[in-house]
Amino acid sequence: MDRDLLPAGDVGRTPQPGADVSDPALPANPWERWGWAFASIWLFFLAFPISATVDADAPVAAKVGTLVCIAGFAVANVLGYSHRHSTWVSLAAMIALALATMPVIGIGVISFTPYLAILSALELPAPAWKWAAGLWAAVPTLSLLDIDGYPTYFFLMLWPVVLGGVMLRLFGEREQVAYAARSEFALVSERERVARDVHDVLGHSLTALSVKAELAARLIDIDPERAKEELASIQATARQALAEVRSTVGGLRAGNLEAELAAAPRVLADAGISTTVVGDLADTDPRHRALLAWVLRESVTNVVRHAGARAVTIELGPHGITVSDDGTGCSGAEGNGLRGMRERVSGAGGTITVRADAPGTRVEVGLP
Structure with missing residues (x-):
């Protein structure tokens, strides 16, 4: 698997930091x-x-x-x-x-x-x-x-008024600080999401391109027609990768489990690895299929890159997915791919376990 294992007059306002509050496109205050x-x-x-x-x-x-x-x-x-x-x-x-x-x-x-x-x-x-x-x-x-x-009792009227005004002002300012903090957190989270998505898309696509290019190079002398087919496949994969990167950066891309289940055996076959799928799309929870698609994509990419495996088993169920291989096993620190996978799974309230199998590595993802 992954071997790289409030300003004045703004009481009650909450404009987005840096936004022009006079912008007619913003909601009225x-x-x-x-x-x-x-x-x-x-x-x-x-x-x-x-x-x-x-x-x-x-x-x-x-x-x-x-x-x-x-x-x-x-x-x-x-x-x-x-x-x-x-x-x-x-x-x-x-x-x-x-x-x-x-x-x-x-x-x-x-x-x-x-x-x-x-x-x-x-x-x-x-x-x-x-x-x-x-x-x-x-x-x-x-x-x-x-x-x-x-009137000596005047303080009974004035002090509660002043205290109420001060509390309203302080609460309003703290609300603005909290709003700004939430906006900043959302911005950072979105940047991390885009970074994870780009890593997953490029990692998978470039791995597939590398495998296909090596296969085409071996076939060019012994089977030119098959080599031409692989080169055409490389072009198609490159175009698909470019489209995915564009849509991912635009925040429009969502994982498609059905497409990943169809693509995984082809990518693994190009690397000389056989694939066994236990279960099918209907066995999975529709709520988590986009997440399972990302997990499957990253797991297959890691197997092709690092495992040195000859066979992979993909198990689908109502509570998650398991991807196991018969390769060299896991060692070393976690890389960006596995960290991104953990963040996605934990964000959905699930768990992920990566452990050495006999032989190889087993990735188990459990979801509620």
Whole structure:
């Protein structure tokens, strides 16, 4: 056998690394489209400054101006989540509009703080969002200054809001990291799959070409017609190998057990090895036939290359395949072919055993 034995504003987003999030071919991001709805839900709590304005002892013009500032605050807050405007601009506008209400509602201006805190935590770029969230979380400590009318219980409302925003931001960023890691793992796995497939395709095809070329060279003087047939077969095998490599690199090729069962005796016969097949395609599990095709192909390639065998037995069953030969037996470290075979089988939840027989080598693959 084988003798070589999240950036700013990206909370809730998971774009593919390197992808252009503005690419119209990518799915629409619900957070970009409906972020304003998230902000709008909490505008209900602006009822407190509105109520304070209505009840304030101030001129009507001042009250109207304050209500306009509150409305502007609400608009700026919603735009801060729209991902079409700068979060910094939205925050600056919200702070300015909130301070403009102080002459009428006084210390009630702190009721705007939760909006500023959650927007900072969710939308500002790193690391600015951490400093901003910490700043807003410190606002309740102003109660230590004994400001007249300052609610000492304010921390009970603000701190849970800040904590919730921080948790959402951290979870969103960790989700992006996990998504990037999964994408990288998928890319590496795909590269390994292509490498295994190319190795299997080329290893098998080049081995067959080598055997046929040697046979043609021996026949060219004693049986020219047979030599011509072998040369034509070499051309066909080369064309097939090229097509397989192209389709494999494109990720389109799947193993065909029926084709491999038909090809294996021919390849072995060209190398002077007889083949016995026990069982047939109908005995195998349809779910695993593509995998069994790869196992058979690699096993036959290894026998032709390394075993020095005169006979091979292929046994098919509902739980796997066995390929045994009467060659020189297995020794040495595992090569790429056998490692690739192990990876394929283990990926399908199966087991593979390669052991010396008497004589030769026996490869057993068991599948669930």
